[in-house]
Amino acid sequence: MKATFRKSMIWLHTYLGVILGWLLFAIFFTGTLSYFTPEMTRYLMPERGHISQSQQSMIAHSFAYLGTHAGEADQWRIALPSERSAHWSVQWREGKQRRTVTFNNQLAASENETETKGGLFFRNFHYTLQLRGYGGRYIAGIAAMAMLLAIFTGIYTHRRFFKDFFTLRSQKLQKWTTDFHALAGILTIPFCIMICLSGIFIYAIMYLPYTANANFEKGERGVNSQIIPSLPNLALTEKVTGDDYLSNVQPPVPNYAHILETIANQWREANPIARITVEGVGYKDSRVIVERSKATTVSTRADRLVFETYTGNPLKGYDDETLPAQVRRILYGLHQANFAPIAMRWLLFGLGILGCALIATGNIIWVAQRKKSARQNPFTLALVEKGNVVAVAGLILASLSFFIANKLIGYNVAGRAQFEVNAFFTVWALSAVHAFWRAKAAVAWKEQFALASGLCFFTVVIELVLFRDRIVNSIENLDSVYLSFIPAFFISGIILYWAAKKIGLRIIKAEIATKSTKPSTCVRKEQK
Amino acid sequence: MITLVFLLQLLGFLCLMLAMNKHAKQAGNSRILTQVLRVLPSSLFTKLIGWMLLIASLCLAMASIEITSIAMVWWCCTLSAALLSIALYFSSLP
Numbered sequence: 001m002k003a004t005f006r007k008s009m010i011w012l013h014t015y016l017g018v019i020l021g022w023l024l025f026a027i028f029f030t031g032t033l034s035y036f037t038p039e040m041t042r043y044l045m046p047e048r049g050h051i052s053q054s055q056q057s058m059i060a061h062s063f064a065y066l067g068t069h070a071g072e073a074d075q076w077r078i079a080l081p082s083e084r085s086a087h088w089s090v091q092w093r094e095g096k097q098r099r100t101v102t103f104n105n106q107l108a109a110s111e112n113e114t115e116t117k118g119g120l121f122f123r124n125f126h127y128t129l130q131l132r133g134y135g136g137r138y139i140a141g142i143a144a145m146a147m148l149l150a151i152f153t154g155i156y157t158h159r160r161f162f163k164d165f166f167t168l169r170s171q172k173l174q175k176w177t178t179d180f181h182a183l184a185g186i187l188t189i190p191f192c193i194m195i196c197l198s199g200i201f202i203y204a205i206m207y208l209p210y211t212a213n214a215n216f217e218k219g220e221r222g223v224n225s226q227i228i229p230s231l232p233n234l235a236l237t238e239k240v241t242g243d244d245y246l247s248n249v250q251p252p253v254p255n256y257a258h259i260l261e262t263i264a265n266q267w268r269e270a271n272p273i274a275r276i277t278v279e280g281v282g283y284k285d286s287r288v289i290v291e292r293s294k295a296t297t298v299s300t301r302a303d304r305l306v307f308e309t310y311t312g313n314p315l316k317g318y319d320d321e322t323l324p325a326q327v328r329r330i331l332y333g334l335h336q337a338n339f340a341p342i343a344m345r346w347l348l349f350g351l352g353i354l355g356c357a358l359i360a361t362g363n364i365i366w367v368a369q370r371k372k373s374a375r376q377n378p379f380t381l382a383l384v385e386k387g388n389v390v391a392v393a394g395l396i397l398a399s400l401s402f403f404i405a406n407k408l409i410g411y412n413v414a415g416r417a418q419f420e421v422n423a424f425f426t427v428w429a430l431s432a433v434h435a436f437w438r439a440k441a442a443v444a445w446k447e448q449f450a451l452a453s454g455l456c457f458f459t460v461v462i463e464l465v466l467f468r469d470r471i472v473n474s475i476e477n478l479d480s481v482y483l484s485f486i487p488a489f490f491i492s493g494i495i496l497y498w499a500a501k502k503i504g505l506r507i508i509k510a511e512i513a514t515k516s517t518k519p520s521t522c523v524r525k526e527q528k
Numbered sequence: 529m530i531t532l533v534f535l536l537q538l539l540g541f542l543c544l545m546l547a548m549n550k551h552a553k554q555a556g557n558s559r560i561l562t563q564v565l566r567v568l569p570s571s572l573f574t575k576l577i578g579w580m581l582l583i584a585s586l587c588l589a590m591a592s593i594e595i596t597s598i599a600m601v602w603w604c605c606t607l608s609a610a611l612l613s614i615a616l617y618f619s620s621l622p
Contacts, residue, residue, distance in 0.1 A: 168619035183615055187608045298597040330597070339598060343530070347605035354612075 013153035020146045021363040022391035027143055029395055030126035032352025035345055038085035040119030043485045044406045046470055048086045050479035051105045055271050061107055062090045063256055076278040115417045116406055141207050144196040151192050158182045174368050177361050184358040191351040198335035201328055229319040236283040240310055258312030267292055278309055294338040299329040363388050385441040393448035394431030400455040401427040407462045442507050449500035456493030460486055529592035536585035537610035543578030545614055547571040
């Protein structure tokens with residue numbers, strides 16, 4: 001225990017940052033990238049081109065396709081594309097078998113998509129750390145709790161900055177870093193609290209399973225199915241024949257025209273439907289569940305309407321969820337930000353990057369201060385200093401190598417999705433080897449940033465050389481989602497090059513300063 | 529409308545910044561801000577205007593965006609952006 005409460009808070013803030021900083025950076029960085037999960041998946045899958053069909057024509061085509069190819073199925077599901085995902089698919093279930101078919105803008109069906117983890121890799125990594133089933137989610141949860149603690153202790157530690165947080169003293173790098181750390185902290189307080197709190201709430205039942213285990217039949221594993229309202233089971237007894245409702249259509253198709261008309265009157269926004277599920281296909285009691293897009297709600301549970309399939313009459317829908325369940329869904333929705341339009345998404349992305357910068361600068365400040373005071377064990381200092389390089393520059397390199405692996409590995413290669421993941425971890429491990437092999441951390445920073453910059457430009461070159469047809473197609477169709485990745489990589493490359501150059505200049509300055517002090521020291525020794 | 533919310537926040541933070549003692553002192557080195565500070569009323573009044581502009585931006589966000597929760601998220605996001613813009617602007621003044 002320290003002498004004063006403030007000193008204890010400073011100590012806690014410092015060591016939470018030093019011990020968990022790398023992990024938090026990895027979670028924050030990949031989480032920030034996850035704001036563009038569907039966009040990244042689209043970028044990494046060449047077949048996901050722009051879809052310009054109207055929702056009505058897509059629904060009509062999907063039902064026609066399912067009627068022809070899956071008339072005997074138990075369940076149909078149509079997933080309509082959004083501007084972000086451009087993923088239009090139908091899925092049907094016969095017994096225990098599921099089949100999925102995707103469509104492109106020319107209505108061509110395909111059962112084979114590019115094998116890739118896509119943007120989901122970063123999303124899954126940020127909360128499982130690729131250790132699902134091995135405690136990854138617990139580790140991420142503990143990190144989120146520690147981050148919350150670090151935020152509150154940070155507010156207490158840097159309380160003076162509430163009086164002068166507008167200043168960034170650019171004259172000295174160390175002062176600028178400290179100012180920037182405080183400024184980034186203040187700017188991201190609401191964002192970080194929201195992200196950490198909602199992240200913990202998503203898996204609250206897993207972190208605190210005692211109540212669920214004591215009060216629910218199947219404990220924590222069955223609690224969701226018991227508290228989430230569901231529709232009554234269908235009593236599928238009588239098959240629909242051609243004479244019953246739609247006398248001249250075989251096999252029977254849903255009365256979607258009436259259903260769509262009802263929906264258009266209730267949901268007024270453009271392209272309101274995200275998903276349509278038909279349960280009990282071909283039976284008289286069959287029903288259609290229509291799910292609204294998430295653009296109009298913060299919650300992860302969008303509105304759902306239920307209709308009788310063959311008459312189009314509305315049915316009683318789902319019961320309302322309990323208040324705690326609704327709160328959890330809102331927090332979940334805030335965390336994922338599926339509701340966010342593109343401008344808000346970029347703002348949230350910017351806040352995520354600031355959060356990463358906050359964590360990274362915290363660790364860099366610790367190293368700089370310890371170097372100055374010369375109190376720290378040299379081994380620990382070198383470990384943290386080089387670990388910072390691996391955590392920040394190494395992760396950037398690894399992420400870029402994931403994209404490059406996706407672009408370079410042939411589409412016919414079996415297990416290519418796993419190769420992408422292997423490329424990510426191999427490059428990250430190599431970055432660690434490089435950082436610890438280099439005598440000076442500054443040199444490792446410079447070289448890894450320079451390499452990351454080169455990889456960004458290389459990604460642009462790959463795109464321009466190997467995917468020229470896709471670029472031309474995207475320009476013709478004004479596919480801004482795909483096209484925006486090229487300038488994004490280019491600008492990232494410039495920023496990383498600038499960072500590498502700055503660090504390089506500092507190394508040169510430091511070397512000149514060392515050389516200029518050495519002879520004078522010798523002279524002094526001789527005089528003595 | 530969000531742009532207007534952002535502009536109100538920018539002005540609000542500018543007023544709050546000018547009302548802060550430390551920044552007023554630093555502004556003594558800046559030709560532009562010295563001129564601005566001369567014409568400004570007392571720091572308390574400037575601070576009040578700053579807070580009122582921030583509240584006005586919140587009201588405008590709530591009124592212009594139908595879904596309150598989404599309006600709040602917008603407001604918080606633009607608030608951070610406005611704060612960063614002011615900090616960078618102030619730090620780069622000649």
